[in-house]
Each structure stands twice: as structure tokens, then as C-alpha cells.
Amino acid sequence: MTIALTYPQRARPVPRRDPALYSTRRFLDRQALNAERYLAGLAPIRVEEFGSPAIAPTGAHIAAANALVDELRRALSGDVVAMRRMRDALAAAPEGDIQPFLELKARVYRQTKEGEKLFAFYRGIFDQRSGRFGGRLRGVDRIARNCYQAIWLGLGRARSVPAPQPFAYIEDGNGPATYRRGVKLSKLGKRANPFPLVKIPQHRLHNPWTLGAIPHEVAHNLQNDLGLWQVMPQVITRRMTGRVPPEALAVWARWHKEAFADYAGCLLIGPAYVESLIDVVGRSQRQVAAFNPDGVHPTPILRVPMNCVLLRRMGFADEARAFVTAWHRIYPLRLRRGLPKALRESFDDGATLMVEAICETALPQLGGRSLRHVISFTKKDVAFVREAADRLLRGENTGVLPERYLIAAARRAITRKGADPVAIAGHFYATLGRV
Structure with a gap:
């Protein structure tokens, strides 16, 4: 009898997955790794990145910028940890729902872009201190700080000193402007601006005698930091009610921010402010006389005479007369015909009342003093x-x-x-x- 010999069959080797081939696991690993690297890339800004300490942004400004990103970084850090956990859970149970992981990935990417946008803005304005305009911008910072010092030291009662101080940077294309402390800005992802920003066109830095705009822009921040932003329209309304037509009163109240900044400019640097203002608002006759029913700036043809009312009360009658005479020669009174009748006919009274409301009213926000008693410019x-x-x-x-x-x-x-x-x-x- 023939016996058939049988041999145990060799177990077939299980084919190993080629690591070069793409897989779901690799996708999960890579997204978690990318998220970790996104987080690492949002490194805090450092003072030494911006050249000489003499002109670099102050540590307070850099700390404020970093603090704005810290909230994002903390949220992103938590999401990175969550992504690792989800990745591990999906690796252990591949049939699990991957959608929450994908949603988390999208949120991490969105937060990363927000953080990069914030850092791009601050690094952009901070980097200007490393270039040829660094010293000039630091000089503008010092003027702005001195304006704050003049007001804060003149208050009737001590109050907490706002910090950080205003920070100047160059932005061409438009005139000087400011972003107030605490205002939510789109360029910051609708986050609150941590310190006053004063933007200046490059050509103004070349001609420092045109920097009368600096006290004006700083004054917007002072009105905000002093808590007068909402108060001033109420003061103006109380002072003018029954003394000017209601239609004119509504216009004066709407102009409170720009009028406050102009008057503060006069009180901070004297007649030179009005001369600087003339350089800015003295355009074509059509532009100067154009009334904007929704505008927050006083109509230019009235703006110089408005400030001359204050100059006379400050003791600069000769200077005020010279400004008004030259202004009316260039922009005759007949150009006011395009203004609303109620405003035009009550202008003299309104301009006087406006100065009294903003500059000569004692306010608790000023420690019981008026703006003219807090700061003054004299002979x-x-x-x-x-x-x-x-x-x-x-x-x-x-x-x-x-x-x-x-x-x-x-x-x-x-x-x-x-x-x-x-x-x-x-x-x-x-x-x-x-x-």
C-alpha cells in the first residue's frame, strides 16, 4: 500500500502595507502634525527682532500684541491636543466617524490664519522701526506721549494712567488717522485694539511742520481714554438747546469728535495748530464749501473760523484775526450759501457755544475742571x-x-x-x- 506523504502547508505571508502608499492613517497623522506645526509657528514677537532699543517698539507694545494672540494660541493648543486624541481613536477604530476630526482641522486652520494675520499686522508696523523711518516714528511717539502727559498731569484729580502709550506707523494713500484703544478692528479679526495707533503718511514725516495732525489724532484717543466719547454730545446739547435752531444743534452735536480734536490741538500747540489746519483743509473752493449732511467733520469753510473763536479766548486775538482775514479772502463768505440755512444763520452763536461746551465746561471726567483749565497755551x-x-x-x-x-x-x-x-x-x- 502506498502511503501518501503529506506535508504541512506553509502559511502564506500576510502582505505588508507598502509605506509609500497613501492611507487614511497617513492622512490623520499628517493633519495632526500640521496642526502642531501651526501652533509652533505662532511664536511670540520678541523685542530684539526690531533693531536698536532706542527706536524699537517698547516692551509694553510688544506684550500687548502678544497678549492679543495668546487667546488664539490657547484655543489652538486645546484643539491640537483634541486632534491627537481623535487621531488615536480613529486609528484604533477605523470605522469611526471622521467628520468631527475634519471639522476640528478646519477650525485649527482658520485660527492659524487669524493668528498669522494678527502677527502680520503687528510685525508690519513694528518692522518700520528697523528702517530709515524708525527714529522719526519714535519722535512722533514722544510728541504723542507728551500730549497725554500734558492732559493727564493737568486733571483736577488723579486717575489711572492709560498704557501702553500711542504708537505711530506709516500708512500712505490717505491723510493721518487713528485707531482708538479698545475699538474692535477688522484687521485684528474684530478684536479690541490694545493701544492707540496713529497712522501717518510718509510725506508728513518729511515735513515736520505739517505734523499739527499729531495733536489732533492723539486728542481723539484722549477723548476716548478720558471717557468723554459719549459725554460730549450731551454737553453740547445742554449748552445749545434753545439757543440755536434744532437743525443746527444736531449738526454741531454730530461734529463733537472732530471739534474736540481741533480744540485740543489749539490748546496743546497754540496758533500753529490753526496754521497747520489751514494747510490741510484749504482745498478747492468747491471742496471747502461742500456740506455733508452725514459728515462727522465740520464743513471745511467753517472749521478755521470755529477754531479762531477759541484762539481769541486763549488771548491770541491778533493771530485769529489774521487767520480769518486770509481765510475769507481765499474762501469768501458767499461760499457758505450751500450750507443749511439754520446752520449758516446761527453759525456765530453756535461756534461760541461749541467752544464753551467742549473747552469751558467743568466735567467730572477731567477731575472737575474744564479742558481749558487742564491744558492751556499762552503768550x-x-x-x-x-x-x-x-x-x-x-x-x-x-x-x-x-x-x-x-x-x-x-x-x-x-x-x-x-x-x-x-x-x-x-x-x-x-x-x-x-x-
């Missing part, structure tokens, strides 16, 4: 400005002169016969760099 200050102008012309240090007065000094210096604008600009910024 004595003109003497300081005159001496500073002489020193700028000679390239000498202006000593302990408040930084904001340098704008007025530069305007005075540039009017001198034979004045060199390049030298004056250089001495202006050199002086600010030494303070």
Missing part, C-alpha cells in the same frame, strides 16, 4: 516756541521744551528767510531723538 509759551525755532535753525538742542512745542517751533523756523527745510527737519528729529 509765555509763544516765547518758548520762538526760542526753540531759533535753536532749530542753528541745529542746537532745545533743552527741556515739551516735545509737542517742537511742531510749532518747526512751523516758525520754516517761515524765516533763507531757512533750509532739510536742515530744519533733520534738527527736529535729532532733538526728539535726544529727549
Whole structure:
């Protein structure tokens, strides 16, 4: 009998997955890894990234920018941990629902883009301090800080000092502007702006005698930080009710922000502010006389006379008369015919009441004082400005002169016969760099 020999069959080897082939597991691993790297990429901004400490953003500004991203970073960190857990769970049970993982991935990517947008904005304005405009921007910072010091030290009662201080940066294409502290900005993902931002066109930095806009923009922030943003329309309404037509009163109340900033500019640097304002608002007759029924800026043809009312009350009647005379020669009174009748016919009374409401009303937000008692510019200050102008012309240090007065000094210096604008600009910024 033939016996058939049988041999145990060799078990077939289980084919190994080729690691070069794509798989769901690789997808999960890669998304979790990318999320971890996104988080690592949102590294805090460091002071040393921006050149010399003398002109770099202050530590307070950088800390405020980093704090704005910290909230995003914390949320992103939690999502990264959650993605790892979901990945591991799906690896153990491939049949599980992958949709929550995909939704989390989308949220991580969205948060990463938000963080990068925030850092791009701040690094963009901070990087300007590393270039040739760094010293000039720091000089503008110092003028802005001095405006704050002048107001805060003049308050009738001490109150918490706002920080960080205003930060200047260049943005061309439009005139100077500001973003107030606490205002939600689209460029910050609708987050609250942590410190006042003052944007300046490059050409203004070349001509420092045009920087009268700085006290104006800083004053917007002062009105906000002092808690007067909502108060001023109420004060104006109380002062004007029954004294000007209701149609005119509504216009004056709508102009409160720009009027406050103009008046504060006069009180901070004197007649030089109005001269600087004329440079800005003195355009074609059609533009200057155009009334905007929804505008927050006073119609330009009225703006200079409005500020001259304050100048006269500050003791600068001759200067106010010269400004108004020149203004009316360039922009005759007949151009006011396009204004609403109620505003046009009550303008003189309205302009006086506006100064009384904004500048001469004692307010608790000012420690029981009026704005004119908190800060003032007098004939004595003109003497300081005159001496500073002489020193700028000679390239000498202006000593302990408040930084904001340098704008007025530069305007005075540039009017001198034979004045060199390049030298004056250089001495202006050199002086600010030494303070």
C-alpha cells in the first residue's frame, strides 16, 4: 500500500502595507502634525527682532500684541491636543466617524490664519522701526506721549494712567488717522485694539511742520481714554438747546469728535495748530464749501473760523484775526450759501457755544475742571516756541521744551528767510531723538 506523504502547508505571508502608499492613517497623522506645526509657528514677537532699543517698539507694545494672540494660541493648543486624541481613536477604530476630526482641522486652520494675520499686522508696523523711518516714528511717539502727559498731569484729580502709550506707523494713500484703544478692528479679526495707533503718511514725516495732525489724532484717543466719547454730545446739547435752531444743534452735536480734536490741538500747540489746519483743509473752493449732511467733520469753510473763536479766548486775538482775514479772502463768505440755512444763520452763536461746551465746561471726567483749565497755551509759551525755532535753525538742542512745542517751533523756523527745510527737519528729529 502506498502511503501518501503529506506535508504541512506553509502559511502564506500576510502582505505588508507598502509605506509609500497613501492611507487614511497617513492622512490623520499628517493633519495632526500640521496642526502642531501651526501652533509652533505662532511664536511670540520678541523685542530684539526690531533693531536698536532706542527706536524699537517698547516692551509694553510688544506684550500687548502678544497678549492679543495668546487667546488664539490657547484655543489652538486645546484643539491640537483634541486632534491627537481623535487621531488615536480613529486609528484604533477605523470605522469611526471622521467628520468631527475634519471639522476640528478646519477650525485649527482658520485660527492659524487669524493668528498669522494678527502677527502680520503687528510685525508690519513694528518692522518700520528697523528702517530709515524708525527714529522719526519714535519722535512722533514722544510728541504723542507728551500730549497725554500734558492732559493727564493737568486733571483736577488723579486717575489711572492709560498704557501702553500711542504708537505711530506709516500708512500712505490717505491723510493721518487713528485707531482708538479698545475699538474692535477688522484687521485684528474684530478684536479690541490694545493701544492707540496713529497712522501717518510718509510725506508728513518729511515735513515736520505739517505734523499739527499729531495733536489732533492723539486728542481723539484722549477723548476716548478720558471717557468723554459719549459725554460730549450731551454737553453740547445742554449748552445749545434753545439757543440755536434744532437743525443746527444736531449738526454741531454730530461734529463733537472732530471739534474736540481741533480744540485740543489749539490748546496743546497754540496758533500753529490753526496754521497747520489751514494747510490741510484749504482745498478747492468747491471742496471747502461742500456740506455733508452725514459728515462727522465740520464743513471745511467753517472749521478755521470755529477754531479762531477759541484762539481769541486763549488771548491770541491778533493771530485769529489774521487767520480769518486770509481765510475769507481765499474762501469768501458767499461760499457758505450751500450750507443749511439754520446752520449758516446761527453759525456765530453756535461756534461760541461749541467752544464753551467742549473747552469751558467743568466735567467730572477731567477731575472737575474744564479742558481749558487742564491744558492751556499762552503768550509765555509763544516765547518758548520762538526760542526753540531759533535753536532749530542753528541745529542746537532745545533743552527741556515739551516735545509737542517742537511742531510749532518747526512751523516758525520754516517761515524765516533763507531757512533750509532739510536742515530744519533733520534738527527736529535729532532733538526728539535726544529727549
